[in-house]
Amino acid sequence: MENLHQKSLNKDEEFIRLCFFLAKKGLGYTSPNPIVGAVLVVPRLNNKIIGQGYHTAYGKPHAEVEAINDAVKNGYKNLLKEAVLYVNLEPCCHYGKTPPCVDKIIEVGIKKVVCSMYDVNPIVRKKGIRKLVDAGVDCKVGVLEKEARELNKFYIKWMTKKLPYVTIKVACSLDGKIATYTGDSKWISSKESRNYVHKLRTIYDAVLVGINTV
Numbered sequence: 001m002e003n004l005h006q007k008s009l010n011k012d013e014e015f016i017r018l019c020f021f022l023a024k025k026g027l028g029y030t031s032p033n034p035i036v037g038a039v040l041v042v043p044r045l046n047n048k049i050i051g052q053g054y055h056t057a058y059g060k061p062h063a064e065v066e067a068i069n070d071a072v073k074n075g076y077k078n079l080l081k082e083a084v085l086y087v088n089l090e091p092c093c094h095y096g097k098t099p100p101c102v103d104k105i106i107e108v109g110i111k112k113v114v115c116s117m118y119d120v121n122p123i124v125r126k127k128g129i130r131k132l133v134d135a136g137v138d139c140k141v142g143v144l145e146k147e148a149r150e151l152n153k154f155y156i157k158w159m160t161k162k163l164p165y166v167t168i169k170v171a172c173s174l175d176g177k178i179a180t181y182t183g184d185s186k187w188i189s190s191k192e193s194r195n196y197v198h199k200l201r202t203i204y205d206a207v208l209v210g211i212n213t214v
Contacts, residue, residue, distance in 0.1 A: 011047060012114050012143045015039050015086040019116075020144075020151055022054040022063070023088055027203040029057040034119075034155040038063035038087040040071050040110075042079050050076035050083060064091050064101040068108055081109035088148045090119040090141070093128040102131045112138040116148030120159045167204070169197055 022037025030036075033055060040051040051074060053066025061069070064087055071080060091101040091113065105113065113132055118125050118141060129139050149156060157165040171188040172178050178188075189197070201207050 012086070012140070015041055015047075015084075016088060016114070016116055016143045016148075018049075018052070019063075019086055019088040020147065022052060023151060026055050026057070030055050031058060031154070031205050032158060033058050034089055034152045036063040036087060036089050038067035038085060040067050040076075040080070040083040040085055042076075042082050043084060044082055045079075050074060050079055059097040061098055062092065062101050063087060065098070065104050068104060068110075077108075081111065083110055084112045084114060085110050086114050088116045088144075088151065090115055090117065090124060090126075090128045091132070092119070092124050093131050094123050100128075102128050102135075105132065105137065106135045110137065112140075114140045114143055116143050117141065117145045120156050164205070167200065169200070 018039050019037035022039070023035040025037075026035040035055060037054040038052065039049055042048045042050055051067045051069075051071025053061075053063050053068075053070050055061075055063045055066070064085060067085070067087075068080065071077065071083070076083075085105060091105060093100045093102045113129075115129075119128065129141060132139050154165040157163060170178075171193070173188060
C-alpha cells in the first residue's frame with residue numbers, strides 16, 4: 001500500500017511536470033533567461049490549482065509572478081496564504097528586467113515552495129531559497145532535478161561556461177556524400193526529420209545554413 005510520503009512525492013512530481021509543460025511554451029522567446037513554469041496549488045481543496053503561468057519572453061514577468069497574478073485574476077487572492085508554489089527553477093532574488101520573485105512570494109504570504117533545482121546563476125544560486133527560508137517559507141528543492149536540468153540545458157551551458165549550446169544537423173547518403181560529383185543534390189532527409197529541424201530552428205537563437213537553403 002502506498003504510504004503518505006510516497007503520495008506526497010507523486011503529487012510534487014505531478015505538479016512539477018505541469019511546470020515543465022508550461023515552461024516549454026516560452027521556448028525561443030526567453031533567451032538569455034531560462035524557461036520557467038509555475039503552478040499554485042491549495043492542498044486543503046484537494047490540491048486545487050488556483051493559478052499558473054510561465055515566463056513568456058525576456059524582460060516580461062517571471063513565471064512565479066504570472067502564476068500569482070493568474071490566481072488573483074481567478075478570484076483566489078485570499079487563498080494564496082494556503083497555496084504551495086511549484087516551479088522548475090529557484091525563484092530569483094535580484095533586480096534585473098523585473099523585480100525579485102522572492103519578494104512577491106513573501107509579500108502575498110505563500111508559505112511553501114517546491115522547486116526542481118537551484119539556479120546556476122551565481123547571483124541567484126541558493127540565495128533565493130535562503131531568503132525565502134529566512135522569511136519563514138518552507139522550501140523543498142530537487143524534485144525531478146535531472147529533467148529540469150535537461151529542460152534548461154541551453155541556459156545552463158551559457159551561464160556556467162559562457163558558451164552557446166550548439167547542435168549540428170547533417171544529412172548525407174550512406175557513403176557520406178551530400179551531392180553528386182557535379183554538385184547536384186536532392187533532399188535526403190525524410191519529411192519527419194525536416195519537420196523536426198524546423199522545430200529546432202524555432203528554439204535556437206541563431207541558425208547557420210548554406211546559401212541554397214536560404
